[in-house]
Amino acid sequence: MDFKAIKIFSEYEKLLPTNQQQAQDFLKDKFIKYLAYLSNPKYIESITKVLQSSKVAKEKNAIILALSSKKEIGVIKDLGIYDQVKKFNIEVMDFDLIVNVVI
Numbered sequence: 001m002d003f004k005a006i007k008i009f010s011e012y013e014k015l016l017p018t019n020q021q022q023a024q025d026f027l028k029d030k031f032i033k034y035l036a037y038l039s040n041p042k043y044i045e046s047i048t049k050v051l052q053s054s055k056v057a058k059e060k061n062a063i064i065l066a067l068s069s070k071k072e073i074g075v076i077k078d079l080g081i082y083d084q085v086k087k088f089n090i091e092v093m094d095f096d097l098i099v100n101v102v103i
Helices: 004-013 020-036 041-053 068-078 081-087 095-102
Strands: 064-067 092-096
Touching: 004 068, 004 081, 004 095, 020 041, 020 068, 041 081, 041 092, 064 068, 068 081, 081 092, 092 095
Parallel strands: 064 092
Antiparallel strands: none
16 A cells, blocks of 8 residues: 555645646646656565565555545546556555455
């Protein structure tokens, strides 16, 4: 689970009241860079090594992009970011869904 998108959304929310277009452009730009990071083979390899060395039982390996709320998932869907995320086989979950995975 990767929680860095929450910080990106925090910055987006600060920009939103003064300039919606600038906030949306910021979010798109940051997510393009963020997805490049998450989909980097070296990043994936390092995460895989950590998981292999742990004794944690798991059904499958997946990168989960964590967001605070369903509203944020709606925003990335509206801006076309969600489709880009899915192209990299990255799952998107809000805190409610993450709680279900952890339990």
